[in-house]
Amino acid sequence: MLQAGKGAGRKWSWRLRVWSAILACLSVGPLAAVPAFGQNDPIKVGALLSTTGVLAPAGSDALPAAQIFIDEVNASGGINKRRVELVHADDESRPERAVALLKRLIQRDRVIGVIGPASTIVSASLSPIFNEDKIPVVGCICFVGKITPYEFSAFPLQGIMDTLIRFAGTSKVSRVGVITQAGSLAELVKNTQLPALEKGGLKVVGVEQMQQNDTDVTPLLARLKGAGAELVFGALSGTTATLAAKNFKQMAYPGVFWTYGGNASKQFIELVGSAGDVVNMGGYKILVYRELPDSDPQKAAITKFAEKFIARTGRDPGLYAAFGYDAAASMIEAIRAAGDDPVKIRDALEQQRNLQVMNGVITRSEVQHNGLATEWIPLRVDTAKKTFTMAKP
Amino acid sequence: MSGLWLQVLFGGLTSGSIYAMVAIGLVLIYRATRVLNFAHGEFVVLGALVTISAARTLGTALLPSIVAGVGVATVAGVLLERLVVRPVSRNPHFVLILATLAASILIRGVMMIVWGKDTLRLAAFSGEDPLRIGDAAILPQTLWVIGSAVAAVALLGAFLRHTAYGKAMRACAENPVSASLSGIDVRSIVVLSYALAAAIGGLAGVVIAPIAGIDFQAGLLLTIKGLTAAVIGGLENLYGVVLGGLLLGIVEAYGSAYISSVLKDALAFAILIGVLMVRPQGLLGTRAR
Numbered sequence: 001m002l003q004a005g006k007g008a009g010r011k012w013s014w015r016l017r018v019w020s021a022i023l024a025c026l027s028v029g030p031l032a033a034v035p036a037f038g039q040n041d042p043i044k045v046g047a048l049l050s051t052t053g054v055l056a057p058a059g060s061d062a063l064p065a066a067q068i069f070i071d072e073v074n075a076s077g078g079i080n081k082r083r084v085e086l087v088h089a090d091d092e093s094r095p096e097r098a099v100a101l102l103k104r105l106i107q108r109d110r111v112i113g114v115i116g117p118a119s120t121i122v123s124a125s126l127s128p129i130f131n132e133d134k135i136p137v138v139g140c141i142c143f144v145g146k147i148t149p150y151e152f153s154a155f156p157l158q159g160i161m162d163t164l165i166r167f168a169g170t171s172k173v174s175r176v177g178v179i180t181q182a183g184s185l186a187e188l189v190k191n192t193q194l195p196a197l198e199k200g201g202l203k204v205v206g207v208e209q210m211q212q213n214d215t216d217v218t219p220l221l222a223r224l225k226g227a228g229a230e231l232v233f234g235a236l237s238g239t240t241a242t243l244a245a246k247n248f249k250q251m252a253y254p255g256v257f258w259t260y261g262g263n264a265s266k267q268f269i270e271l272v273g274s275a276g277d278v279v280n281m282g283g284y285k286i287l288v289y290r291e292l293p294d295s296d297p298q299k300a301a302i303t304k305f306a307e308k309f310i311a312r313t314g315r316d317p318g319l320y321a322a323f324g325y326d327a328a329a330s331m332i333e334a335i336r337a338a339g340d341d342p343v344k345i346r347d348a349l350e351q352q353r354n355l356q357v358m359n360g361v362i363t364r365s366e367v368q369h370n371g372l373a374t375e376w377i378p379l380r381v382d383t384a385k386k387t388f389t390m391a392k393p
Numbered sequence: 394m395s396g397l398w399l400q401v402l403f404g405g406l407t408s409g410s411i412y413a414m415v416a417i418g419l420v421l422i423y424r425a426t427r428v429l430n431f432a433h434g435e436f437v438v439l440g441a442l443v444t445i446s447a448a449r450t451l452g453t454a455l456l457p458s459i460v461a462g463v464g465v466a467t468v469a470g471v472l473l474e475r476l477v478v479r480p481v482s483r484n485p486h487f488v489l490i491l492a493t494l495a496a497s498i499l500i501r502g503v504m505m506i507v508w509g510k511d512t513l514r515l516a517a518f519s520g521e522d523p524l525r526i527g528d529a530a531i532l533p534q535t536l537w538v539i540g541s542a543v544a545a546v547a548l549l550g551a552f553l554r555h556t557a558y559g560k561a562m563r564a565c566a567e568n569p570v571s572a573s574l575s576g577i578d579v580r581s582i583v584v585l586s587y588a589l590a591a592a593i594g595g596l597a598g599v600v601i602a603p604i605a606g607i608d609f610q611a612g613l614l615l616t617i618k619g620l621t622a623a624v625i626g627g628l629e630n631l632y633g634v635v636l637g638g639l640l641l642g643i644v645e646a647y648g649s650a651y652i653s654s655v656l657k658d659a660l661a662f663a664i665l666i667g668v669l670m671v672r673p674q675g676l677l678g679t680r681a682r
Contacts, residue, residue: 054510182655209654213614215411215605218404218530219650222397239512243605250523251400251530271514271606274521 042085043078043340045070045331046111048102048126048137049118049324053093057265058118061317062140062324063088066115068308069328079336086328087111095125102126106133112342113335115327116140118320127151136346138331140323142262147369152349154326156284156359156374161193163282163376164258165200167391168231171256175205177229179220181240182209189235197233205229210240218247225253234259242271249275256280264319264379269386276381280391283379284359286322287388298375302358326357326372396528401650402643403531407604409642410538413635414597415619416626417545418590420634424566425586428489429620432473432497433594434612435504440466440595441602442504442609445513455518463595469500470591474584497612504609515602534603541600542638545593546631562586566629621661625668627678636676640664 047066049059070086078084087109091098098117105111106129114130114137117123123141130137130150138152147153168174176197180189186209194204206227208220221244224232232255234244241259248257261283269276285298289306292299305325309317331345333355338344350369355362360374378391415437422430444462451458477496481488518537523530553559564572565582573579598607618641626637641661648660668675 211657213611215601216404216407216646218407219401219646220654222400222404222529223650226397239606246521250521250532252523252525267511271512273514273516
């Protein structure tokens with residue numbers, strides 16, 4: 001018994017040596033390819049982005065975009081001649097998995113900052129870890145204001161109501177009916193977005209709430225119509241927004257339909273079908289970069305990025321590609337300014353002023369951890385080509 | 394305001410026809426075996442998803458895709474009976490119900506892996522141009538759903554009344570022991586009930602998928618709404634079930650339009666409790682013996 005064990009051990013140690021030799025060769029390979037960065041350790045930044053599960057569409061756009069930015073930084077010499085390494089962890093869109101992976105990124109990989117996640121579904125459970133371990137994060141989460149001391153976001157949100165107000169102006173309507181989803185979204189809409197609309201001179205004549213699994217909301221739209229709403233604001237996301245748009249079209253509603261730019265996805269176009277022609281939304285330039293006038297100051301940068309993204313992934317960049325790129329840009333600029341210390345990086349993030357990124361300009365403060373101001377453009381759905389296009393007033 | 398009540402009625406009919414279509418299969422299995430099949434909503438979703446995939450592969454003609462969808466749902470129904478329900482059939486009813494609930498979670502998981510989590514859409518059968526009556530509009534697809542529900546009930550009624558298998562099914566529903574004593578193979582009749590119910594469920598999925606799209610987890614809610622409709626209508630009466638489904642949809646719609654959209658689900662269940670208190674056998678049900 002003992003002897004057999006010994007024999008097996010010898011056999012294994014022989015195999016082990018061969019394998020470790022192969023592994024050693026493999027691990028030297030990439031190092032040999034980048035001799036310019038000398039002996040310094042790379043700067044490690046975590047990318048906690050879901051590339052599987054329900055958030056995968058967002059994560060699989062944001063990750064390659066962040067990588068493109070990091071590659072650009074490395075191509076121009078890195079940060080103080082040190083290479084930046086993006087360490088990706090896929091949380092599978094599960095908060096509990098994200099917690100374990102974040103701890104691994106911090107403790108094993110020793111990242112000094114994190115990019116992601118792309119949704120509050122995941123980020124909410126990570127908040128205490130970022131703050132206790134004092135590691136700053138720039139996410140792509142839909143949040144404005146002071147999130148928590150170590151959490152930042154690069155999600156364009158400011159000014160979205162202004163776009164709607166301007167659109168209402170060009171469409172010559174002033175009475176707005178709102179349809180939203182009962183729950184936390186309805187609270188957010190009532191507390192922050194409706195006051196902004198009223199302040200902008202629009203009159204909110206009705207607010208209706210639908211449920212996630214509704215199959216027909218024509219009764220609610222009929223109520224808004226009865227209340228005299230000329231513009232229906234679908235403060236909804238995903239399938240609820242497509243249903244509202246379809247029912248709006250079905251009723252031949254005498255007015256215009258508006259919804260969030262966050263709905264701008266291939267899936268939205270697919271689901272909304274022929275009702276796409278009623279949809280207007282506050283959109284992002286990246287979705288229509290080919291149509292931007294040459295006078296647009298961001299056109300060159302966005303086009304260059306889009307070409308790289310297409311070369312890398314074989315598809316057009318979606319919304320979250322721009323968000324991921326901007327999150328990476330914000331984080332890298334902070335590291336450039338503050339060095340290796342995560343606490344100082346946090347301070348640098350908070351002090352970022354007028355940082356030009358792809359979606360706009362970031363200006364943060366102690367009370368504003370998002371701070372990305374975007375120039376929005378109204379978009380429409382091109383039902384024939386199945387793409388988004390700039391809305392012509 | 395004049396068009397409001399009519400538009401609300403149309404909205405209610407759309408939701409209600411979906412509930413009714415789902416409820417028919419639930420009642421069929423309940424009549425044959427006294428089991429509430431909590432996996433019924435999964436047949437509905439499975440039928441729709443298979444049809445959507447088939448339509449994407451086959452292209453233009455919708456009919457072969459529908460046959461494929463209904464066929465797969467039927468096979469799933471037979472498998473559910475043979476692999477899940479029959480092995481535990483000697484246990485009390487709640488064990489059987491629990492088994493179907495477990496099966497529903499399993500089927501949902503498999504569908505998530507195969508079709509992903511996105512909502513998928515099927516093209517409407519006869520276009521999306523709504524039919525207008527006065528100020529109100531209704532989608533042609535809604536008429537398809539109502540038509541399918543009525544046709545399914547009528548065909549089932551004829552089947553149960555005029556064919557040997559149908560009569561055997563009714564006998565089993567009445568009294569399984571004496572049915573088997575008079576030479577009816579009760580087991581095959583139970584399998585037949587599951588197959589029929591699953592086929593009608595699959596068809597339900599196909600006709601409702603164009604209205605609001607369908608995703609892998611739509612089944613549970615469909616089961617619950619279908620069950621509510623079935624109980625309101627009387628668990629044993631097929632016509633009652635259609636009535637119950639349409640009534641549920643219409644009450645929900647008027648409730649959300651004239652009272653509050655937040656109270657929609659609460660109203661539905663208030664109706665359920667009300668019906669159970671006043672007429673425990675359901676609207677068209679006969680008093681339990």
